[in-house]
Each structure stands twice: as C-alpha cells, then as structure tokens.
Amino acid sequence: xxxxxxxxxxxxxxxxxxxxxxxxxxxxxxxxxxxxxxxxxxxxxxxxxxxxxxxxxxxxxxxxxxxxxxxxxxxxxxxxxxxxxxxxxxxxxxxxxxxxxxxxxxxxxxxxxxxxxxxxxxxxxxxxxxxxxxxxxxxxxxxxxxxxxxxxxxxxxxxxxxxxxxxxxxxxxxxxxxxxxxxxxxxxxxxxxxxxxxxxxxxxxxxxxxxxxxxxxxxxxxxxxxxxxxxxxxxxxxxxxxxxxxxxxxxxxxxxxxxxxxxxxxxxxxxxxxxxxxxxxxxxxxxxxxxxxxxxxxxxxxxxxxxxxxxxxx
Amino acid sequence: xxxxxxxxxxxxxxxxxxxxxxxxxxxxxxxxxxxxxxxxxxxxxxxxxxxxxxxxxxxxxxxxxxxxxxxxxxxxxxxxxxxxxxxxxxxxxxxxxxxxxxxxxxxxxxxxxxxxxxxxxxxxxxxxxxxxxxxxxxxxxxxxxxxxxxxxxxxxxxxxxxxxxxxxxxxxxxxxxxxxxxxxxxxxxxxxxxxxxxxxxxxxxxxxxxxxxxxxxxxxxxxxxxxxxxxxxxxxxxxxxxxxxxxxxxxxxxxxxxxxxxxxxxxxxxxxxxxxxxxxxxxxxxxxxxxxxxxxxxxxxxxxxxxxxxxxxxxxxxxxxxxxxxxxxxxxxxxxxxxxxxxxxxxxx
Numbered sequence: 001x002x003x004x005x006x007x008x009x010x011x012x013x014x015x016x017x018x019x020x021x022x023x024x025x026x027x028x029x030x031x032x033x034x035x036x037x038x039x040x041x042x043x044x045x046x047x048x049x050x051x052x053x054x055x056x057x058x059x060x061x062x063x064x065x066x067x068x069x070x071x072x073x074x075x076x077x078x079x080x081x082x083x084x085x086x087x088x089x090x091x092x093x094x095x096x097x098x099x100x101x102x103x104x105x106x107x108x109x110x111x112x113x114x115x116x117x118x119x120x121x122x123x124x125x126x127x128x129x130x131x132x133x134x135x136x137x138x139x140x141x142x143x144x145x146x147x148x149x150x151x152x153x154x155x156x157x158x159x160x161x162x163x164x165x166x167x168x169x170x171x172x173x174x175x176x177x178x179x180x181x182x183x184x185x186x187x188x189x190x191x192x193x194x195x196x197x198x199x200x201x202x203x204x205x206x207x208x209x210x211x212x213x214x215x216x217x218x219x220x221x222x223x224x225x226x227x228x229x230x231x232x233x234x235x236x237x238x239x240x241x242x243x244x245x246x247x248x249x250x251x252x253x254x255x256x257x258x259x260x261x262x263x264x265x266x267x268x269x270x271x272x273x274x275x276x277x278x279x280x281x282x283x284x285x286x287x288x289x290x291x292x293x294x295x296x297x298x299x300x301x302x303x304x305x306x307x308x309x310x311x312x313x314x
Numbered sequence: 315x316x317x318x319x320x321x322x323x324x325x326x327x328x329x330x331x332x333x334x335x336x337x338x339x340x341x342x343x344x345x346x347x348x349x350x351x352x353x354x355x356x357x358x359x360x361x362x363x364x365x366x367x368x369x370x371x372x373x374x375x376x377x378x379x380x381x382x383x384x385x386x387x388x389x390x391x392x393x394x395x396x397x398x399x400x401x402x403x404x405x406x407x408x409x410x411x412x413x414x415x416x417x418x419x420x421x422x423x424x425x426x427x428x429x430x431x432x433x434x435x436x437x438x439x440x441x442x443x444x445x446x447x448x449x450x451x452x453x454x455x456x457x458x459x460x461x462x463x464x465x466x467x468x469x470x471x472x473x474x475x476x477x478x479x480x481x482x483x484x485x486x487x488x489x490x491x492x493x494x495x496x497x498x499x500x501x502x503x504x505x506x507x508x509x510x511x512x513x514x515x516x517x518x519x520x521x522x523x524x525x526x527x528x529x530x531x532x533x534x535x536x537x538x539x540x541x542x543x544x545x546x547x548x549x550x551x552x553x554x555x556x557x558x559x560x561x562x563x564x565x566x567x568x569x570x571x572x573x574x575x576x577x578x579x580x581x582x583x584x585x586x587x588x589x590x591x592x593x594x595x596x597x598x599x600x601x602x603x604x605x606x607x608x609x610x611x612x613x614x615x616x617x618x619x620x621x622x623x624x625x626x627x628x629x630x631x632x633x634x635x636x637x638x639x640x641x642x643x644x645x646x647x648x649x650x651x652x653x654x655x656x657x658x659x660x661x662x663x
Contacts, residue, residue, distance in 0.1 A: 042452065090643035095392050095452065099589060100638035107631020114626045115344060233460050240453045277471060281464035284457040291454060295447040 007268045011147040016267065018148070021260025022156045023048065023222065023231070026214030027238025028245070028256045029162055030207035035247055036170060037203035038183035042098030043083055045235030046105030047208055048215035051076040053109045055216040056128040056226040057116055065129025069216050076212020077205050079105075084204040088197045102235075110228055123219075123226040130224045131155060131216070153221035155213060162210065167249040179203050211235065233284065237263075240287045244294045255290065262286035321651045322596065328647060329640040330608070333633045337612075340632065344625055351623040358618040359611050365618070367500025369610045371572065374502075375400070376606035377509040378564025379588025381516055382557040384597040387589075388520070389533040389553045391444065395455030396561040397585025398462035399437055401578060403429035403562030404569040405466045405474070408484050408576035411491035411569075412474060421491040426508075426566040433562020434555045436462065441554025445547040463581050474576060484576035493571040503571035510603070512560060517599040519556075529553055561585065590634050593641050609634075 007013055027044040034041035041047075051072035059068025083101055086092040092100075110120050117125045133153050140150035170176040181189040182199045190196050214234070219226045241259050245251030266282035338352050345351040359365050379396045386393045407429040416424060440458060443449035474484035493503040520526040531539040532549045540546050564584065569576055591609055595601035612630060620627035640646055 086639045086643060089645065090640075091645045092639055092643040096593065096638055096642040099394070100635040103586065103590075103631055103638065104635030107628040108635070111626055111628035111632065114628070120626065120628075233456070236453055236456050240450075240457070243450060243453070275468050275472065277464050277468035281461045284460040284464075288454055288457045288461075291449050292443060292447070295443070295449040299447045 003271050004268065007271060008265075011144060013264060013268060014148040015151075016264045017257070017261045018152060018156055019222070020263040020267075021256055022153070022159050022217050023214040023234045024238045024241060024259050024263070025159045025163070025253065025256040026210050026217065027235045028241040028252045029159075029166055029238075029249075030210035030214070031239045031242035032245075032247060032249065032252050033166065033170075033179070033203050033210065034207040035242060036183045037179045037200045038186060039087065039094055039200045039204060040098075040239075041080065041083065041204055041207045041211075042095060042239060043079065043101030043105075043235075044207075044211045044214075044238055045231050045233070046098075046102035047076045047079045047211035048218060048231045048235050049105040049109050049229070050079050051212035051215035052219035052230060053113060053123075053226050056123050056126060056219045057112075059129035059220065060123075060126035063129070065131050065220055068129055068220060069131060072216040072220075073209060073212045076208045076215060078208075080204045080208025080211075081201075083208075084201045087204075088201055106229055109226075113226065113228070121228055126225070128225060129220060131220045153217065155217040155221050158213060159217075162213070163249060163253045170249065175199075175202070214238070237283060237287050240291050244290045246294070246298075258290065259283065259287060321647075321654070325647050326594070326596075326641065329637055332640060333637045334612075336636055337629065337633050340629060341619075341625055344629075346624055351619060351625055354622050355615040355619045358622070359614040363499050365614065367497065367502050368614045369607065370497075370502050370506065371500070372610035372613055373603075373606040374505045374509050374571070375564050375568040375582075375584045376587055376591050376609055377513060377602055378560055378567065379584045380591025380595060380602045380606050381509075381513055381588075381599060382560040382564070383585075383588040384592035384595055384599060384602055385516065385520075385529070385553055385557045385560070387533075387592050388597045389529050389550065390536070391533075391550065391553065392452045393437075393440060393444075393455040393554070393557070394452065394586060394589060395437060395440060395458050396557070396564075396588045397581055397583070398455075398459035399433040399558055399561040400565035400568075400585050401581055402436065402462040402466045403433045403565035404576060404578065405469050406432045406562075407566030407569050408487065409469070409474060411487035412485045414491075415488060416490060418490045421488065422493055422570055425491055425570060426563055429566030429569075430559040430563040433565070434559040437554045437558020437561070438551060441551045441558075444554075445550035459581065459585070467579065470576060470579070476575070479575065481577060482579050487570070487574050491570055492574065493567065501572065503567075505567035505571040508563070508567055512563070513599050513602055516556075516560075520599060525549075525552065561588070587634075590638060593638055 027048065030041060030044050054075035055068040055072030058071035059065045062068065079101060083097050087094045087097045113123060114120050117123055119125060131154050133151055134157060136150045140146045170180060178189065178194050178199050181194060182196050186196045215231070218230055223230065237259050238256065241255040242252050244255040245253070263283045266279050269279045269282065270276065337355070341351050341355065342348040359369055379400060382396045407425040410425040410428055411421070414421065414424070436458070440451045440454040443454055444451040470484060471482070476483060476485040493505055496502045496504050496506060520529065528539070528544045528549050531544055532546045536546050587609060591602060591605045594605035594608065612633065616627040616630040619625055
C-alpha cells in the first residue's frame with residue numbers, strides 16, 4: 001500500500017496523467033466542436049483508429065514521422081467528410097453514421113493492416129516513425145514542475161494549444177459565432193443568412209482533425225506501432241468527458257484531465273495485487289460515475305430553475 | 315408495376331445490392347485470383363448442408379441480439395450494450411452448467427433463465443440512468459460493455475478456468491446442461507426454436523398490447539407520449555429489461571448450444587452486429603429473421619473466403635459500415651420515390 005501511495009505522489013505519476021490524457025482530450029475536443037454545431041460526431045473512436053493506422057503505414061513507407069502525421073490528419077478529415085456527406089446530404093442519422101464509422105474502422109484497419117504487413121494483430125513488421133518528445137528549456141530545470149511538464153510528446157503540447165485555440169475560435173471569431181448559433185438554433189441562424197449545412201460540415205471536418213491528432217498520438221507517440229483496436233474506448237471516454245465538461249472548452253479540458261488521471265491510476269494500481277482484468281475496467285467505471293454525477297446535478301439545476309419560474313409567475 | 319408503397323423494400327434491396335457490388339469490387343482490387351475468390355464468397359456458404367447449417371447456427375445469436383437492439387432502437391434508445399450483456403450472460407450460464415447438477419430438461423432452462431435475468435438486471439442500470447436523469451445511454455452502454463468484459467474475464471480466469479484445458483477455457487459443462495441438436499448433420503440446436511419464439515412474442519408485444527403501443531409512442535416522440543399520459547420513465551426501463559433479457563438469453567443459448575466449455579477471451583461481437591441486424595430489419599421483429607440470416611450468410615462467405623483465398627474476413631466490416639450508412643440515409647433514392655408518387659397521382663414532371 002505504501003508503495004502505491006509513493007507512486008501516486010511521484011512526479012512520474014503526474015507526468016503519466018498528461019501522457020494518457022492526450023488522446024482523451026483530442027477526442028473530447030472533437031466531440032465538443034461537433035456538438036457545438038448541433039451535429040455530434042460519435043465516430044471519434046473509428047476516426048482515431050483510421051488515422052493511427054494511416055500514420056504508421058505512411059511514416060513507414062516515407063521514412064518520416066511528420067509525413068505520417070500529415071497523412072493521418074488527412075485520413076481523419078476524409079473520414080469526417082464522408083460522415084458529413086452522408087449525414088448532411090443523404091440525411092443519414094448522425095448517431096448511426098458514427099456507429100458505421102466505428103464499425104468500418106475496427107474491422108477495416110485490421111483488413112488494411114493485414115494487406116500491408118501480413119499481420120492481423122500489430123504493425124511490428126513496419127518500421128514506422130515516432131514523433132519527437134520536447135524538452136522545454138528553463139522549465140525542465142525547475143524542480144517538481146519540470147519533470148511533470150517537460151519532456152512530453154509534441155502532440156501533448158499540441159493538444160494543450162488546441163484547447164486554447166478552440167476556446168479562442170469559439171468565443172472570438174465569426175466562424176465560432178456561427179457554429180454556436182447553428183448549434184443553438186439552426187432555423188434562427190438560417191434566417192439571418194448562415195449556411196447551416198456548410199457550418200456543420202466545417203465543424204465535422206474540425207472534429208475529424210482533432211480525432212486524427214489523437215489517433216496519430218496513439219500510434220506514433222503513446223506507442224510506436226499500431227495494434228488492433230488500440231484506442232480501447234478512448235474516443236468514447238472523450239465523448240463522455242465533453243458531456244461531463246458541460247460542453248465548455250475549459251470544462252472539457254478539466255474532465256479530460258480527470259479521466260486521464262483515472263486511466264493513470266489504473267496503471268499505478270497494478271502494484272497492488274488486484275487482478276489486471278478488474279483494474280482494466282477503472283477508466284470505464286470512472287467515466288460512468290462522472291456521467292451520472294453530471295446528469296444528476298444537471299437534472300437538479302433544471303428542476304430548481306423550473307421551481308423559480310413558477311414562483312415568479314405566481 | 316412497382317408502387318411507391320414498396321419503396322422501403324426496394325431501397326433495402328438496393329442497399330444490399332450496392333454493398334455486395336462493393337464487396338466484389340474490393341475483392342477484385344485486392345485478390346490475386348478475383349473470380350475464384352468472388353465465387354467462394356458467394357457460393358461456398360450454400361455449397362453443402364454443413365455450410366448451410368453454419369449460416370443458421372450463426373443466425374441464432376444474431377436473432378437474439380438483433381431483436382434486443384431492434385426493441386431499443388424502436389424506443390429511440392441508442393443503446394449498444396447487448397455486446398457486454400451477451401458475454402456476461404454467457405459466463406453466468408456457463409457457471410451454472412459447470413457447477414450445478416440438475417436433470418436434463420431443467421438444467422438448460424435454469425441456465426438460460428439465469429443468463430437472461432442477469433442481462434435484464436444489468437441492462438436496467440443504463441435504462442434507469444437514462445429514464446431518470448437522461449444520462450447518455452450510448453456512452454454508458456459502451457462503457458458497460460468494457461466493464462462487463464473485464465469482470466467476466468476475471469470470473470473466467472479465476473473461478474471457471476480449467477487448469478487441464480490447453481487454452482484459456484472453463485471446466486467442461488455437464489452434458490445435461492447442453493442444448494439438443496435439431497438437424498442431424500449440422501450443429502443447429504434447439505436455440506433456433508427459442509429465437510423464433512422470442513421473435514413472435516416480441517412481435518405480439520409490440521403490435522398487439524398496450525405496452526407495445528406505449529413503447530412505439532415513446533420512441534416516435536417522448537415528450538408527446540409524456541403529454542398524452544404515458545409514463546415514459548417506466549416504458550424506458552421496461553424496454554431495457556426486455557432487451558437485456560433477450561441479449562442475455564442469446565448469450566446463454568449460444569454458449570450452451572455451440573460449445574462444451576466457455577472460451578471467449580474477447581467480446582464475440584454479436585451485440586454490435588445486432589445493431590446492423592436491427593437496422594436491416596427496420597426495427598421490425600419478424601424481419602429480424604431474414605436480416606440475421608443475410609448477415610450470417612455474408613459472414614460465413616467471408617470466413618470461407620479467408621480460409622480458401624488471400625482476402626481476410628475483416629473485409630466484411632467495410633461492407634457492414636456501407637450498409638448502415640445507406641440504409642439509414644433518408645434521402646437515398648428519395649428522388650425515385652417522389653417520381654413514382656407523382657406518376658401514380660397522374661402528374662407528369
């Protein structure tokens with residue numbers, strides 16, 4: 001037990017929270033931008049898997065992790081465009097469209113992996129690239145903070161920049177205003193000349209972009225290869241983080257951090273003699289608890305508001 | 315003449331045709347001997363009694379999960395929890411098949427009921443969360459899949475595992491617990507009868523009872539149903555109980571009908587396939603039979619293809635995604651329906 005607490009309060013643990021948070025945060029940002037536009041993209045899991053595999057294959061053949069990253073991003077945006085085409089043009093139900101994307105990716109990536117490498121489990125035979133870790137000068141020399149904040153994969157820093165960028169975009173730019181308007185009330189937005197379909201399509205593309213970064217991180221940062229179903233529910237945990245964060249950028253970031261901590265905790269718990277099968281369920285249990293707490297408080301706030309309005313009308 | 319009322323059927327057939335064409339196209343690109351591979355994919359499932367038996371065997375669990383998901387979708391609940399329930403109920407039924415000694419007819423009944431009840435109770439959790447506090451049932455049900463899988467695997471490894479078995483499998487079931495064979499020469503078991511009886515029961519429930527009516531009303535518009543005096547909270551919880559029972563029953567039947575040990579060390583995937591069956595069946599219980607058989611047919615075709623050619627069976631998941639995208643696309647081929655309607659009304663374009 002002492003051993004466990006010494007792990008919990010070590011800088012290594014805090015470091016690993018940021019490390020495991022990164023893919024969850026990317027997925028949560030993708031869910032956030034699409035949800036803001038009123039067209040929630042639940043294909044995060046599938047988009048991440050697709051870009052994880054694309055990144056590995058392209059980086060192996062081009063010899064450059066950066067080219068792999070670009071290709072991964074392109075594949076994620078392409079998947080989002082496909083989803084957008086079906087939902088906006090053919091009026092496929094957005095939830096079913098997302099399910100289709102996930103189904104496509106979980107088998108399709110194995111199919112393509114087998115064609116490329118002859119293996120159905122992992123891309124061990126491909127010499128794929130890894131994106132570099134960044135040591136921040138000055139910061140890395142500060143005790144405690146240095147070992148926690150410095151030395152992460154570059155995409156971890158990108159994810160933090162994305163939080164700031166998305167916050168600015170939604171709050172301060174014309175596109176952000178349009179996205180929020182479309183999400184709040186599409187008819188009203190349309191009546192003042194906003195092209196609803198186009199704004200929703202752009203939001204989907206951005207959500208695909210975020211998910212793709214998360215996927216590329218999984219196979220070219222978190223691990224250095226692609227394995228079957230390697231996202232393991234992180235896309236869904238990201239979607240839950242967005243809901244628990246009340247669809248605000250800051251809230252989404254904080255709840256992603258919380259879920260990342262739960263994930264890291266599961267790794268730390270392995271020193272205790274609890275069976276691995278049960279420890280593996282920690283992130284999912286924490287996600288369910290988070291969702292329930294969020295929904296119950298939300299319901300209470302709503303009923304309180306209702307009561308207040310009734311008082312006023314008396 | 316083709317009429318506009320048949321439009322939904324025509325569209326389903328068109329979707330299936332397009333997806334099969336796409337399969338053949340991918341085979342043509344990928345395979346070294348495309349024609350032979352296509353032949354294997356399309357004809358091998360029907361080439362012998364044993365292979366036809368394989369289709370029916372695979373369709374049995376798909377009918378259970380498809381029916382379960384169809385009910386939930388009908389109530390406008392996007393719950394994909396059938397996967398975890400199916401797995402966990404299989405564990406429960408296996409425990410009873412391993413650790414209990416009962417007479418031949420009682421044993422499977424007890425095991426299947428236990429599996430079904432486990433499924434119903436576990437399914438009620440996301441149901442209650444959704445009905446009371448509007449917790450997103452899609453995310454909770456998917457999280458539950460992972461949780462149930464982890465807990466189930468724990469039971470398999472620590473409570474049921476037979477150290478003498480070569481693979482990671484449970485102790486052997488008592489022969490009294492296993493389901494009887496139905497068609498000699500195949501492995502089709504009496505689970506088929508149970509599946510069809512369940513489908514008939516759900517059909518009756520959905521279209522001939524007050525509860526079924528309430529379910530359909532809640533599904534088409536929850537607020538409106540609430541206004542017209544339907545207790546939608548109750549409806550949502552009841553749907554989850556029934557759907558969970560069906561998924562759990564499916565898992566138990568599959569384990570007892572097809573195996574003599576529990577040996578799934580991964581989620582078997584029937585729950586997610588259930589969503590596809592439900593969509594193909596347009597959430598209509600009776601159509602679940604055809605949809606499950608069709609999916610089983612292309613599944614067996616893909617398995618045979620993977621065995622006899624150079625194309626892996628995972629090809630099928632690409633096809634499944636295309637089917638979902640097209641079948642739920644409201645606008646797909648709509649122009650054609652409009653044209654037919656205009657023609658029937660005697661209006662020329």
